[in-house]
Amino acid sequence: METVTTIAAVRERVCRWHAEGRRVAFVPTMGNLHAGHVSLIETARRHGERFVASIFVNPMQFGPNEDFAHYPRTPAQDARMLAEAGCDLMFMPDVLEIYPNGSQRATRVEVPGLSDILCGEFRPGHFEGVATVVAKLFHIVDPDVAVFGEKDFQQLTIIRRMVADLCMPVTLVGAPTVREPDGLAMSSRNQYLTDEERRKAPLIHRTLHAAADRLRAGERDFADIERAGTQALERAGFRPDYFAVRRADDLGSPGADTRHLVVLTAARLGRARLIDNLRING
Numbered sequence: 001m002e003t004v005t006t007i008a009a010v011r012e013r014v015c016r017w018h019a020e021g022r023r024v025a026f027v028p029t030m031g032n033l034h035a036g037h038v039s040l041i042e043t044a045r046r047h048g049e050r051f052v053a054s055i056f057v058n059p060m061q062f063g064p065n066e067d068f069a070h071y072p073r074t075p076a077q078d079a080r081m082l083a084e085a086g087c088d089l090m091f092m093p094d095v096l097e098i099y100p101n102g103s104q105r106a107t108r109v110e111v112p113g114l115s116d117i118l119c120g121e122f123r124p125g126h127f128e129g130v131a132t133v134v135a136k137l138f139h140i141v142d143p144d145v146a147v148f149g150e151k152d153f154q155q156l157t158i159i160r161r162m163v164a165d166l167c168m169p170v171t172l173v174g175a176p177t178v179r180e181p182d183g184l185a186m187s188s189r190n191q192y193l194t195d196e197e198r199r200k201a202p203l204i205h206r207t208l209h210a211a212a213d214r215l216r217a218g219e220r221d222f223a224d225i226e227r228a229g230t231q232a233l234e235r236a237g238f239r240p241d242y243f244a245v246r247r248a249d250d251l252g253s254p255g256a257d258t259r260h261l262v263v264l265t266a267a268r269l270g271r272a273r274l275i276d277n278l279r280i281n282g
Contacts, residue, residue, distance in 0.1 A: 001083040003090045007140050010091050014052065014142050023048045026143035026170075028134060031055040032072040033081045036178035036186035040147045041085040043175040047145040053082050054091040054137055060103045061129030072188055091141070098136060109135045111158045111165070114251060118154050119266055119275065122241045130155055131162050138163075138170055146170050151177040151185050153262055153277045157251055177276070179205070185276045192272040200236060201269060207232045207243075208278045211263045215245065215280045220256045229265065238267040248279055 004010055017024055025048025027040045044051050055078055062068035075092065082090050099106045108128050114120070115127035138146065148156045156174050163172060178186045183205035184198075193201055211229050219225065222245045229243035246252065248260040264277040 001079070001087045001090055003079065003092060005091075005093055006097060007093070010052070010089070010140055011142070013089055014050075017050045018142070022050045023144045024050045024052060024142070025145045025147065026052045026054070026137075026141050027147050028054045028056070028137050029078075030057045030071065030188070031078045032074050032188040033078045034186050034188065036149060036151070038081060038085050039178045040149055040175050041082065041087060043173060044145065044147045045086055047147070047171075047173055048143075050088050051086060052089045052091060052141050052143065053087050054093075054141070056091075056093055056098060056133070056137075058098075058103075058129055058133040059095060060099070060106070060108075060132055061126050063123055063125065066123075072191065098133065103129075106132065108132045109162060109166075111161050114154070114158045114161055117251060118242055118244060118246075118264060120154070122266065127155070127158050131158060134159055135162065135166070135168075138168055143170055145173060147173045147175055149177060150174045150279075151187070151277070152275060153264060153279075154251060185274070187274065189272045189274070192270065194270060197270045197272070200238075201272075201274060203233065203236050204238070204265060204267060204274055204276050208263050208265060208276060211243075211245065212278045212280050215261055215263070222254060225263075229263070233265070233267050238269050240265060240267040241273075242266055248281075 014024055025044035027044050029037055057071050059068055109131040110128050111131050120127050160172055182202040184202045207229050211225050214225055225245055226243050230240050233240045243265045245261060245263050247254050247258055248262040254261055261280040262277050266275045
């Protein structure tokens with residue numbers, strides 16, 4: 001595996017691969033990799049002949065009181081994991097390489113209607129930062145395929161809309177959420193949990209399953225299902241931002257005849273903000 005830090009170096013390598021007729025797959029990450037990221041890498045390798053991963057902690061997607069400065073950074077471990085997973089090129093730029101005029105003055109990409117709901121309501125500007133950096137990375141890497149985890153279902157939905165609206169020539173692949181044996185979705189922020197909180201955290205997955213079971217049984221009182229999920233988390237000591245049932249295709253409010261649904265939640269437990277979701281196909 002080769003490691004590069006400049007846009008010019010990435011473009012030179014990928015341009016050479018494309019000239020050879022190679023299909024390039026890409027996984028953007030913020031580093032601090034775990035088994036969930038490895039699953040994205042393995043998915044990417046099934047869709048391409050050359051593989052690029054980026055490691056960049058994007059300041060634009062962090063709010064003023066969020067954990068940008070303290071976000072865990074483990075570059076040596078990340079490089080080892082990527083190399084073992086068969087990565088060809090690791091792109092690890094600094095902030096000035098991506099935002100030469102500073103992230104505050106950079107041109108921004110916004111996806112209206114999707115960016116300010118659910119997590120976007122509680123993290124203003126977050127998805128604008130995500131869309132902007134992903135758009136930049138797509139222009140830099142020029143991948144044929146890009147892989148994103150389904151754990152952040154809203155993020156994946158936003159990126160799909162952005163790619164369609166901006167006519168970007170990249171195929172998006174969603175990779176299933178990777179879970180711990182007790183059901184907790186893998187996340188870099190799980191390390192913020194205390195031992196007691198870690199034992200409690202899998203309740204998020206069980207609560208989503210309870211809601212999904214009601215939906216699969218044909219219940220369509222979405223407000224009651226949302227209320228029950230919120231209360232179950234609150235009783236256990238979580239601080240839910242939301243517990244919502246939405247249409248899976250566009251995150252709009254579902255109707256009684258909606259077949260493809262997703263139940264999503266974001267809840268705080270101690271220092272950690274945990275997100276998860278389950279899809280229901282009727």
